[in-house]
Amino acid sequence: MKLKNIFMALMIAVLAIALVACQGDSEKEKEGEDNSNTEQKDNENNEEENNEAAADLEGSVVIDGSGTVYPLMAKLAEEYMSNEQPNVSVEVSRAGTSAGFKKFLVEDGTDFNDASRQIKDEEQEEADKLGMEVKELKVALDGLTFVINKENDWATEMTAEDLKKIFLADGGVTKWSDINPDWPDEEINTYGPNENHGTYEFFYENILEEKDLVDDVDLQQDYPTLVKMIEEDKNGIAFFGFGYYVNNQDKLQAVSVDFGNGAVEPSLDTIAEDGDYAQFTRPVFTYLNVDNAKEKPQVLDYAIYVMNNVNHVAGETGFAPIPDAEVEESVSFLEGLK
Template sequence: MKLKRINIIFMFMLVVMLAACGGNDGGGEGEGLEGSVVIDGSGTVYPLMSRLAEDYMINEQENVSVEVSRSGTSAGFKKFLVEGGGTDFNNASRHIKEEELAEAEKLGINVKELKAALDGITIVVNKENDWATELTQQEVIDIFLASANKKNWSDVREGFPNEPIQTYGPNENHGTYEFFWETIIGEQDLVDNINLQQDYATLVDLVTKQKNAIGFFGYGYYESNKDKLNAVKIDFGDGPVEPSLDTIKEDGAYAPFTRPVFTYLNEGMAKEKPQVLDFAIYAMKNAGTAAQETGFAPLPEEELQSSVDYLEGLNETNETKE
């Protein structure tokens, strides 16, 4: 009986040890890490990175604090590119600009671009808007373009109500604004009366309260507020296309309004703080699942794995130096 009891205790201890070695699809090799990971930047990417941060702290490293803020892509880069060390990551809904890369080089900051997911610029209208359920790509451009002079809905298309259009969007701090202005509008002047906001929740609220409102932001914010807003189907030339995780792809039907989103890693911070690199590896390993859960189209597995391989290479370099 005594031998049997010892065997039972041994088996219990073995199960506990195996459980401790297991876990989710984790980050690097770090065990029992602690400290902080500081992330700022894009409001569009915020839900995705917040989900990854929450899952990481619960499932991987409970003693690591991952702080995610959302000052906007451009404002975030100012906090990221700081002499002596700014934030560890900057989320961005656009590529880093040449002048930002030049600033990074001047400061001696090695920046690694990590492509995280795909997003679709979504054109939203008030629930009571029963006329602009479908618009052509050019009609969308004309609504927001100053030189098109479309002041009333009736100016956009015959049969639309003769009522003033109220336009909304994120402000210049956001990569979403920059993508919309640069890629969709072609760097032309927007309408004078457009209401630009820093906070996406404010944008949602404004469009829900104005029958004649039309606005734009990332698909994820529409997905989480679809009970309050309608998404406009866009005709790019082959019939109306509804934004969805199936159509928002680089070669998909919604491709003209599709853009990649990123997080940028300060490689110096990854070398100084093992928890930063560990989180980066975890984020890239789990970005596909988190993307679908937060309104983004996931990248191909091989593309995410390429980032994981690069980061794990950094991890091996760090361990060799130690």
């Protein structure tokens, strides 16, 4: 009987110990769940605060510069204001690369300057004098395009050298028949953007190697004016960025260029720094006033948006995309300004 009582007492003790252990585990699990829930709530609150901060952006972002880059930046600005920050006003103008730098490199200047060439040494020196930190952001690739009238059925293909000779003062070409005796014995009328534009500077410096243009070349400030002039001139030829050609294909036709291995039509497939149209391909940029980006959240936010989305909209506006690695490098720099 005593043994039976002792055995029963031992069983009760074991059950009591097990019960206490289970309660301990349950309390630990509950404590872990509480900690996890707290951390999750903290993360959700932080994310919500960040989203609210982003949603509360307001003010303006002021952009000027390249007429070539304008369609790309205008498209990005439109989508940003419609889909991301409706309380931020992004103002995009197109004075031209050089004229734009004059508005950018001053006290209280623009936030961005779009450019179809890189910043010049004297422009960088001006920024240094002002104590302004400037960041170059490469946004796309453009192809210098030569356009002719829709009725011109003879000059649809030319060599790169022929095109240069047409625009050079000492090129020895004034009529179409000077290039090919089978072509019309008619004077060639030349057009292009004026000195305010980076496209002019790229053409003059890189293609013509800083040699004089023909005296009677008609240089214009506005690209739509150039489009209209070629549309109305059967003997006209002009140069500008591929994007303006793409948006006016119903009015103009592009010249296919023979660089030595057969004629190449400018297109999103051929425009590349190492592609078939490489000799007439150039990068285009926007330059950011870093000080403004640090002081104005909307300026930095827009800069990050541009780089994260530029490759998605480049093709829509006549530009070839840049490598993803270059996009990521720019975004990393911009994120570091926060």
